[in-house]
Amino acid sequence: QLDEAIHGAVRMQNIVRDLKTFSRIDDERRGDVDVQSVLESSINICWNEVRHRATLERDFGATPPVDANESRLGQVFLNLLINAAQAMPARGVNANRITVRTYTDAKGWAVIEVIDNGTGIAPGRMSRVFEPFFTTKGVSEGTGLGLSICRNIVRDAGGTIEVRSELDRGATFVVRLPASTREASVNTSLAPPTATPGARACVIVVDDEPLVGRSIRRALRGHEVEVFTSGQEAIARLCSGAPFDVVFCDLMMPQVSGMEVFRRVCEQCPDVASRFVFMTGGAFTQPAREFLERTPVLCLEKPFELRQIRDLVTERAEPVD
Numbered sequence: 001q002l003d004e005a006i007h008g009a010v011r012m013q014n015i016v017r018d019l020k021t022f023s024r025i026d027d028e029r030r031g032d033v034d035v036q037s038v039l040e041s042s043i044n045i046c047w048n049e050v051r052h053r054a055t056l057e058r059d060f061g062a063t064p065p066v067d068a069n070e071s072r073l074g075q076v077f078l079n080l081l082i083n084a085a086q087a088m089p090a091r092g093v094n095a096n097r098i099t100v101r102t103y104t105d106a107k108g109w110a111v112i113e114v115i116d117n118g119t120g121i122a123p124g125r126m127s128r129v130f131e132p133f134f135t136t137k138g139v140s141e142g143t144g145l146g147l148s149i150c151r152n153i154v155r156d157a158g159g160t161i162e163v164r165s166e167l168d169r170g171a172t173f174v175v176r177l178p179a180s181t182r183e184a185s186v187n188t189s190l191a192p193p194t195a196t197p198g199a200r201a202c203v204i205v206v207d208d209e210p211l212v213g214r215s216i217r218r219a220l221r222g223h224e225v226e227v228f229t230s231g232q233e234a235i236a237r238l239c240s241g242a243p244f245d246v247v248f249c250d251l252m253m254p255q256v257s258g259m260e261v262f263r264r265v266c267e268q269c270p271d272v273a274s275r276f277v278f279m280t281g282g283a284f285t286q287p288a289r290e291f292l293e294r295t296p297v298l299c300l301e302k303p304f305e306l307r308q309i310r311d312l313v314t315e316r317a318e319p320v321d
């Protein structure tokens, strides 16, 4: 039971970390967004709330990249998932089902459906659910803003959001987003305001949360960025002999942690150890704290400013020979 409590605490910290990722790293920037990975991040954030109320099923078909802001889109999916979980009647978790479906429609748009078999919406209320402050929940449970925010975000991205529902059978929210028409030339206009002077650096990011890697990659346009979501794969790359300038490595990862990555790299190829920069979401276990105390490696606290990352890379990409 203690184990579970600790596990829960760590998960909470992960959630806080992910929320921070959503709210800070990305600012207002738009870009090609992969719908499935945003969904995964949203699911990760509310998983603790959802799993006690319903089983969740993924039915992910291929979708084109969409032109949107990743954090905002994450917020849309998060709101829909939480609504679905909250709409579940008190019955066995196994009887309550949420399905997240993605596919590409005939127009080539990305479609995301959040389907639940909860209480559903009365026909008379259907047209009102997207209104700001419309809620059927208690004061402590809802402000009625969730869906109106969703609608604004989806409209901003050029898309639509609709609902279908049958009372007592459940509800389906359908988000449609046009495929991105962004081209390589457009991307340069999104480049960070501080132009990258001089050398093109090779940067490696190791973080189990794909959103972090993608955000850093965007922040470092002009540099070469390789992203790994598993410590194991990262070790292989870091010790492959192929050169790189900096590695940003998450400290707390499932399976192979950042500490383990560092330890193994120090054993196998000690000369690259000095290129490490750790990242943490503030979730320190005792071993992690001790590790940081005796390891002379820079550690960035999430959420960090993207400028910090850019400056660090510029600094470290100076020719070393």
Ligand SMILES: Nc1ncnc2c1ncn2[C@@H]1O[C@H](COP(=O)(O)OP(=O)(O)OP(=O)(O)O)[C@@H](O)[C@H]1O
Pocket: 079, 083, 084, 087, 116, 118, 119, 120, 121, 129, 130, 134, 135, 136, 137, 141, 142, 143, 144, 145, 146, 147, 148, 170, 171
């Ligand atoms: N999946 C769903 N099943 C049944 N009813 C829903 C569902 N999603 C939304 N609703 C209805 O629409 C109303 C408005 O939803 P919305 O997300 O805008 O606000 P809220 O959930 O009440 O509060 P908030 O999101 O601000 O916490 C809800 O109160 C609920 O009555």
Ligand SMILES: [Mg+2]
Pocket: 079, 082, 083, 142, 145, 146, 147
């Ligand atoms: Mg809501």
